[in-house]
Amino acid sequence: MGYQALYRVFRPQTFEDLVGQEHVTKTLQSALLQRKISHAYLFSGPRGTGKTSAAKVFAKAVNCLKSPTMEPCNQCVNCKGITDGSISDVIEIDAASNNGVDEIRDIRDKVKYAPSSVSFKVYIIDEVHMLSIGAFNALLKTLxxxxxxxxxxxxxxxxxxxxxxxxxxxxRFDFKRITVKTIVSHLKNVVENQSIEVEDGVLNVVASAADGGMRDALSLLDQAISFSDGKVTLEDVLTITGSVSQKELSELVSSIQNKDVSNALNRVDNLMNHGKDPAKLIEDLIYYHRDILLYITSPNLEQILERTTIDQRFKEIAEEIVPESIYGIIEVLNKSQQEMKWTNHPRIFIEIAVVKLCENVQPQPTQQPMEDQNFYEQRIEKLENQLNNLMKSPVSQAPEQEKASKKPLRSGFKIPTGRIKEILKEATRQDLDSVKGIWGQLLEELKRQNKVSHAALLNESEPVASSKKAVILKFKYEIHCKMVSENNNDVLSNLQNLLSTLTGKPLEVVGVPDREWGDIRKQFIEEQKADAPENGSSEQQNEDPIISEAKKIVGVELLEIKD
Known part of the structure; x- marks a missing residue:
């Protein structure tokens, strides 16, 4: 065969070759030495991190003629046969194209037969999540x-x-993304083995673009070698990956910090004209600011920086930038990155983000003169003294009724106290029973209409009073009361329409929070008591107003009066 891709040439043949997955290889090697081999393993993790390679190495190690061993020898007949695929007892299955019940039934029928040339028959099922539900069920008992x-x-x-x-x-073994530092270290061995000449920084760009996958890194390096003319240059790799050099990123970030909109947009335009990917550029900007923040807060931890190297220009920008402004910068960039996913013109969003950042970046605060500091300290001391005097002075107590009427709600919702009292004057027990009788049916109807959010808002509500024209709904939470009363998402309109349909008469809905309902009802009863001697009949004057109101709200049949 002719040329082979680098990721095939350097595919791991031993556990030692598996890069960045020491937590997996150590466990598997211990199990092999102690002969504690399980009947089923699940290897999960991002693409290109060594899952299938680890499975094949494990299949060789368990069937090696030198077993038990931590590593396959790759010299015996079994190891060579499994490597070149000539041994039929190690079966690799692609579940993406063999995901039906019939394929799994075929496996189930064949597992009963002993292996022909090795100790263990090994089934490696790649992309197993692609199996159908029926196929999973067929595999269940055999597994x-x-x-x-x-x-x-x-x-x-x-x-x-x-x-x-x-x-x-x-x-289950979870394979993790391979760090940039680990990928770079492995790529150095590859280029040395292949006698490939690369410029400084090339391997860092390749490792960053690989996004934690060793196979992707080797494929990108392979592509860069084909693109280059003898020596792999940094410009070649940046062109292939669509990445931006750290020097260009530093100049763009510097323009944003200096609020130089024209220069910043010219740099973005130049990068776009050279074929850079807007999504990749905004991702690089996010990581660049992330690395600046980490460098400012922990300058001694260079190894945690993800995409950048600490050069002189990077240090200068880190000294100029205000750490508090980085949070806002990353937030703007992240929002633009999300919006890019749903547009055919991503360049517009990177330009808008740059303009926003140039307008919103806060300049570094200058050191206040000592005279100004003294002035502010005196001012603060004076305000503290005034606050202490106010706390010591007696506070006039407002009447209980005034407190209740002026008590603000956390949600900012204004309670229609007057309208509630008008409804209470006409409220009867019969009307309330009528509404309560259809309340459960109303909630079910909302769910049937796929108005689940409406039903959720009304789930913690309860009709507490009703007249022939209106209903008072008590809400456990103020925010729910506000959302219904302000007709958010047409919930109030839909509720009133359903009430009219189920009761046969138009009903207005008025909401009140639970913690306010008791005070309003108490005020109303006291007002009725005060007005009773003037407006009531002789029979009503002889009856306690509180009892009269209780009869109206609760009903005579449920009321028991004791002297």
């Missing part, structure tokens, strides 16, 4: 109790799509 000579290794990038019944029957 739980396979024959002693069978090992299942499932690999996936999306473990959340796998049924829990499958996951619980496997030993």
């Amino acid at each position: 739980e109790e396979p024959p002693a000579h069978v090992i299942f290794i499932l690999a996936t990038t999306e473990p959340h799509k796998i049924p829990l019944t499958i996951i619980s029957r496997c030993q």
Whole structure:
């Protein structure tokens, strides 16, 4: 065969070759040495982190003629046969194209047969999350109790799509993204082995663009080698990956800090004209500011910086920028990045973000003269003295009724106290029972109409009084009362229409928070008591107004009067 891609040439053949997954390899090696081999494994993690390679290395190690061993020898007949695919007892299955019930039934029928040339028959099912529900069910029993000579290794990038019944029957290993530093170290060995000449910074750009995947890093390096003319230059790699050099990023960030909109937009325009990806540029800007923030707060932890190297220009910008402004900068950039996903013109959003940042960046505060500091200290001391005097002075107590009427709500909702009292004057127990009788039906109707949010708002509400024209709804939470009363998302209109339909008469809905309802009702009863001698009949004058109001609200049949 002719040329082979780098990721195939440098595919791991031993556990030691697996880069950045020491937590997985150490556990598997210990299990091999102690012969504590499970019947099923689940390897999950991002693409290009070594899941399938680890499965194949494990299959070689468990079947190696030198077993038990921590590493496959890669010299015996078994190891060589598994590596070149000539041994039929190690079966690799792509679940993306073999995801039906029939394929899994075929596996279930064949697992009973002993391996022909090695100790263990190993099934490696890649992208197992692509199996159908029926296929998972067909695999379930076999996966739980396979024959002693069978090992299942499932690999996936999306473990959340796998049924829990499958996951619980496997030993799970989570492969993590490989750090930039680790990828760079491995790529150095690759270029040395292949005698490839690269410029400084090339491997860092490749590792950053790989996003934690070693296979992606090797593929990008392979592409850069093909693109370059002998020596891989930084400009070649930046062109291939669509990334921006740190020098250009530093100049763009410097223009934003200096509020030089014209210069900043010219730099963005130049980058776009050279084919840079707007989404990649905004991602690089986010990481650049992230690294500045970490460098400012922890200058001694250079190893935690993700995308940048600490050069002289980077240090100068870190000294100029205000740490508090970085939070706002990242927020603006992140919002623009999200909006880019839903547009055909992402360049517009990067330009808008740059303009916003130039307008909103706060200049570094200058040191206040000592005279100004003394002035402010005296002013603060004077205000503290005034506050202490106010706290010591007696505060006039307002009447209880005035307190209740002026008590502000946290949500800013103004209670229609007058309208509530008007409804109470006409409220009857019969009207309230009528509304309560259809309240559960009303909530079910909202859910049936897919108005789940409306039903959720009304779930903690309760009709507490009703006349022939209006209903008073008591809400447990003020914010729900405000949202319904202000007709957010047409919830009030829909509620009144349903009430009219179910009761056969138009009803106005007035909301009141739970903590205010008791005070308003108490005020109303006291007012009725005060007005009773003047406006009531002789029979009503002889009856206690509180009892009269209780009869109206509760009903005579439920009221018991004791002297």
